[in-house]
Amino acid sequence: MEFKDILIHIDETPQCAKRIELAIHLARRHGAHLTGLFAITQLPYAPQYESRKKQAAAAEETFRQTAEAAAVSVDWILADWGVPTVGMAEIINHYAHTRDLVIVGQSAPERRREAPPANLPEQVVFGSGRPVLIVPYAGAFTTVGTSSIVAWRGGRASARALNDSLPLLMNSKKIYALSIRTSGDRFLCESSGSDICSHLKRHGLSCVGEEISAADIPVANVLMNFAWEKGCDLLVVGVYAHATGKKLLLGPVGRQLLKDMTLPVLMSH
8 A cells, every 4th residue: 555646735935845855755665656736826906926937937946856866756736726715725625636645834933925824734634635744844854654653542533544644654663553641531542552553463564552641731742742752753643623613623632733743744634
């Protein structure tokens, strides 16, 4: 089982080059075709296509040169729908529906003029229908999934994330199925990590079940601290959402991970 068709969102932010390197590494490892997507959104009465063609051309040249050096098959999409009401997440989600994996960057706290919307990763997780690999804005990540954590609490979201992540987990030397007890919760986990390990071992994967009592420590902090202690380079999380009016919002764990992540996170909804 492998990812054969990967989509990466490309922008003008400084961290995009590192994201491209990781995407190319994944595409090469999986023998996948990689598509770079540069999306242009329009402001009312202020068309941006002409002003951004030069940035898009430079981004495409860098993308193609990097991929060619790694012998990775690529395509390029310059997406300008010309409709002010269509946002960047909608454009990415449209192209994501026919891919195996979507790669986007974490939103940086310091907002640059050329930066994508701050809620872009969240909206792609909700709207793409695909697993979304979110790459931190800080640091360089040349590998992903050599040692992995599956945040396990049972239920649909956890099951979906586990299944979506299998192509990445197949290359993991060690997998931790981590369940977390919290105060105020009967269990954050509704089923045992040992069940998940039995399932993964049937795929030929090495898995260790872990259970941690978090007391009043935020769950996202527990996950990231555990990842640091174990030297992991991938966190797999099934995210939950709640509706506020007509909008879907991530639960508190997902929101904090998107804000403070220190390693690549694969999210499924």
